[in-house]
Amino acid sequence: MTVHDQLSAxxxxxxxxxxxxxxxxxxxxxxxxACQLRVARASVTGALRTLAQRELINYKPYGxxxxxxxxxxxxxxxxxxxxxxxxxxxxxxxxxxxxxQEAACRTEHTLGPEVTTRMTAFVEFIRRKQADGxxxxxxxxxFWSLLREG
Amino acid sequence: MTVHDQLSAxxxxxxxxxxxxxxxxxxxxxxxxACQLRVARASVTGALRTLAQRELINYKPYGxxxxxxxxxxxxxxxxxxxxxxxxxxxxxxxxxxxxxQEAACRTEHTLGPEVTTRMTAFVEFIRRKQADGxxxxxxxxxFWSLLREG
DNA sequence: TAATATAGTTAGTCCGGGCTAACTTTGCAA
DNA sequence: TTGCAAAGTTAGCCCGGACTAACTATATTA
Numbered sequence: 001m002t003v004h005d006q007l008s009a010x011x012x013x014x015x016x017x018x019x020x021x022x023x024x025x026x027x028x029x030x031x032x033x034a035c036q037l038r039v040a041r042a043s044v045t046g047a048l049r050t051l052a053q054r055e056l057i058n059y060k061p062y063g064x065x066x067x068x069x070x071x072x073x074x075x076x077x078x079x080x081x082x083x084x085x086x087x088x089x090x091x092x093x094x095x096x097x098x099x100x101q102e103a104a105c106r107t108e109h110t111l112g113p114e115v116t117t118r119m120t121a122f123v124e125f126i127r128r129k130q131a132d133g134x135x136x137x138x139x140x141x142x143f144w145s146l147l148r149e150g
Numbered sequence: 151m152t153v154h155d156q157l158s159a160x161x162x163x164x165x166x167x168x169x170x171x172x173x174x175x176x177x178x179x180x181x182x183x184a185c186q187l188r189v190a191r192a193s194v195t196g197a198l199r200t201l202a203q204r205e206l207i208n209y210k211p212y213g214x215x216x217x218x219x220x221x222x223x224x225x226x227x228x229x230x231x232x233x234x235x236x237x238x239x240x241x242x243x244x245x246x247x248x249x250x251q252e253a254a255c256r257t258e259h260t261l262g263p264e265v266t267t268r269m270t271a272f273v274e275f276i277r278r279k280q281a282d283g284x285x286x287x288x289x290x291x292x293f294w295s296l297l298r299e300g
Numbered sequence: 301t302a303a304t305a306t307a308g309t310t311a312g313t314c315c316g317g318g319c320t321a322a323c324t325t326t327g328c329a330a
Numbered sequence: 331t332t333g334c335a336a337a338g339t340t341a342g343c344c345c346g347g348a349c350t351a352a353c354t355a356t357a358t359t360a
Contacts, residue, residue: 010347031307043348045309050346062308062355093268106260115253118243118294125293136286143275144268160317181337193318195339200316212325212338 005054009109012078013037014047015056018065019075028065082108084120092126094141155204159259162228163187164197165206168215169225178215232258234270242276244291 007015017036021028030044037044052059056071067075082104089100111119126136157165167186171178180198184191202209206221217225232254239250261269276286 008346029307030309039347040349041308042310042350046347089265093265093272095264095268099262099264103260103262103265106262107257107265110253110256110260112249112253112256114245114249115239115243115257118245121294121297122243122290125290128293140272140275143278144271147271158316179337180339189317190319191338192320192340196317 007054007074011047011050012109013105014044014051015067015071015075016078016082018051018057018067019072019079022065022067030065078108080120081111081116084116084123085111087123088119092123092137092140094137094144157204157224161197161200162259163255164194164201165217165221165225166228166232168201168207168217169222169229172215172217180215228258230270231261231266234266234273235261237273238269242273242287242290244287244294 014033014037017033018028021032021036030041030048033039034041034044048057048059048065051057051071055068056074058064058066058068085104085108086100089095089103090097093100095103129136164183164187167183168178171182171186180191180194183189184194187194198207198209198215201207201221205218206224208214208216208218235254235258236250239245239253240247243250245253279286
């Protein structure tokens, strides 16, 4: 079984989309996955088959799509990573929200576990400082403005 | 002409390798590119052709490989991005050097221009603070140790 | 319940970018 | 100067992951 392998960037995206759609509201529909990932419906089918055979989702042709326990755990990690990066890009670097989102989408697949955990801690570190009245994002963004305008 | 297009991650790697090899010492040899990127010699040939037709390198079969002016400028940006990330991973997050290098290699291709410039500024910002006796990397790494050990 | 719209799948194609095997060119050493 | 090893190229293959077109299943609603 190829069950333990790393997922490709593309498969991570599918898994993440399924996670988001199924928690957002109801059921993850292939149509919506396609739409969210801006991909043809036909491409979704292939990805679903692969995810199913890696035992990350439960999937039968024309049936409902649900995450397995393994799938849910993995998806959660992926989503988490995404959020961390997004926070860093948006709140610390001050990148505009949709650009930050897009960057996070692209970058999230390349961080190894080492960098991910440290990055997570770093964001936590920054949040604490902020709670202590020391807003790093803000003071960087001041610096940034000076660079730009001044 | 496809001359203005974005390069794929893989082509960026080739360009970067050529840049490094030709500044490191002498001439960028296909053999060394292959070795550095851990790729078969045959794969290099294809990449060289593509880079040549995008006017980023001067290349004739069996000839020397040199960067064009455009190629050099672009390669420089790529190398720069790599260094910035590497600094951030190693000096700020405290990731061990070779792991930081590897992460930088994977991540560098996904940062858009917006994030890249801000990231560059962020690293500069941190350096300044460090010069002022406020070492963010160090204080984060203290925090990190507490998380781990404490 | 039958007709049709919508969702999903299949088949077949393409493209990037790897690979190996076999061939050609180049360059060094006898 | 020739003769062989090393470097480079070509041809042909594979794989992942997109696509379109055409088909099938499902759902809606008249």
